[in-house]
Amino acid sequence: MNLYSPYTEFNRKEWADLKKHQTTLPLTKAELEQLKGLNEEVSIQEVEDIYLPLTHFIDLYAGASRELNHLTASFLKKEAHHAPYIIGIGGSVAVGKSTTARLLQAMLARGKGNPKVDLVTTDGFLYPNAVLQEKGIMNRKGFPESYDIKSLIQFMGDVKSGKPEVMAPVYSHLAYDVIAGEENAICQPDILIIEGINVLQVKKETPLLVSDFFDFSIYIDAEEEHIRHWYIERFKLLRNTAFQNENSFFHSRFANLEEDEAVLTASQIWKDINAKNLHENILPTKGRARLILKKEADHSIQRIQLRKL
Numbered sequence: 001m002n003l004y005s006p007y008t009e010f011n012r013k014e015w016a017d018l019k020k021h022q023t024t025l026p027l028t029k030a031e032l033e034q035l036k037g038l039n040e041e042v043s044i045q046e047v048e049d050i051y052l053p054l055t056h057f058i059d060l061y062a063g064a065s066r067e068l069n070h071l072t073a074s075f076l077k078k079e080a081h082h083a084p085y086i087i088g089i090g091g092s093v094a095v096g097k098s099t100t101a102r103l104l105q106a107m108l109a110r111g112k113g114n115p116k117v118d119l120v121t122t123d124g125f126l127y128p129n130a131v132l133q134e135k136g137i138m139n140r141k142g143f144p145e146s147y148d149i150k151s152l153i154q155f156m157g158d159v160k161s162g163k164p165e166v167m168a169p170v171y172s173h174l175a176y177d178v179i180a181g182e183e184n185a186i187c188q189p190d191i192l193i194i195e196g197i198n199v200l201q202v203k204k205e206t207p208l209l210v211s212d213f214f215d216f217s218i219y220i221d222a223e224e225e226h227i228r229h230w231y232i233e234r235f236k237l238l239r240n241t242a243f244q245n246e247n248s249f250f251h252s253r254f255a256n257l258e259e260d261e262a263v264l265t266a267s268q269i270w271k272d273i274n275a276k277n278l279h280e281n282i283l284p285t286k287g288r289a290r291l292i293l294k295k296e297a298d299h300s301i302q303r304i305q306l307r308k309l
């Protein structure tokens with residue numbers, strides 16, 4: 001007997017067949033290049049097969065959610081306030097969350113009525129390095145205790161309740177730290193995408209969860225061996241690019257590593273930090289996502305699972 005699964009599963013072709021006929025691609029190849037992260041592969045075919053049906057589906061959901069807000073307000077004899085449609089994107093370090101988030105942002109913004117779509121990453125809510133050092137958890141960056149989860153939940157609540165301007169702190173991968181005094185203003189977007197490894201986590205210390213504010217959620221999935229490989233390849237690329245910048249936190253540590261040393265270093269960081277975090281805190285949240293996108297070794301999405309309930 002097959003166990004009940006809360007997900008309906010599609011292979012790539014089945015999913016691609018769901019796209020509306022005669023839809024023109026909202027992105028050019030050049031724009032796609034700009035949105036791609038380091039060591040990420042996304043083809044125009046991927047946009048057509050995966051992201052076009054996905055954008056259409058989210059558009060439908062967002063429209064229905066706006067309608068529901070109006071119905072609820074009318075029932076309560078209140079004015080409907082501006083509540084953004086919030087999409088959470090989770091998954092491992094180096095799985096390609098930021099590429100998916102940027103692609104969705106660009107495509108949703110080109111949809112009917114040209115909605116205002118903002119994107120925030122949860123790394124801005126990491127404690128600054130000085131605080132992590134004080135707490136003795138500098139090697140736990142990305143683990144639940146390294147985030148100021150209360151500020152993140154306050155931020156989500158303020159955005160969802162339609163505050164005219166909510167400030168999001170900014171993280172720099174170059175400085176490997178939150179940038180003191182730098183913030184992005186989030187001003188009543190129609191859609192907010194929030195991306196980060198921790199967005200689907202259940203933390204007992206706070207009565208509310210980040211995901212309580214989500215209208216839709218996506219988990220980017222792949223076999224660990226692929227993600228590990230992507231992490232190491234990206235580290236090798238960073239050694240020749242970002243780490244060469246003298247302002248990079250990693251400049252003095254990693255810029256002059258030989259190739260084999262770089263592979264060893266990246267493998268060690270993966271094993272000690274990111275793989276541990278994946279097993280303990282990220283993978284267990286997969287089943288909480290509305291949609292799971294499973295990537296193969298070439299980064300292409302080949303399996304899509306959509307929650308039935």
Ligand SMILES: Nc1ncnc2c1ncn2[C@@H]1O[C@H](COP(=O)(O)OP(=O)(O)O)[C@@H](O)[C@H]1O
Nearest residue numbers: 037038092093094095096097098099173174242
């Ligand atoms: N040390 C680094 N220096 C510069 N950029 C980095 C560094 N580490 C990660 N990045 C970039 O930061 C972004 C987020 O990376 P990550 O948190 O691993 O999530 P994902 O790969 O799932 O988007 C990616 O675009 C990646 O290329």
Ligand SMILES: CC(C)(COP(=O)(O)O)[C@@H](O)C(=O)NCCC(=O)O
Nearest residue numbers: 093121122123141142195196197273
């Ligand atoms: C900053 C991150 C924790 C990701 O943060 P996110 O935006 O997912 O909240 C991650 O990219 C990271 O730096 N991890 C620490 C180990 C490492 O340097 O790979």
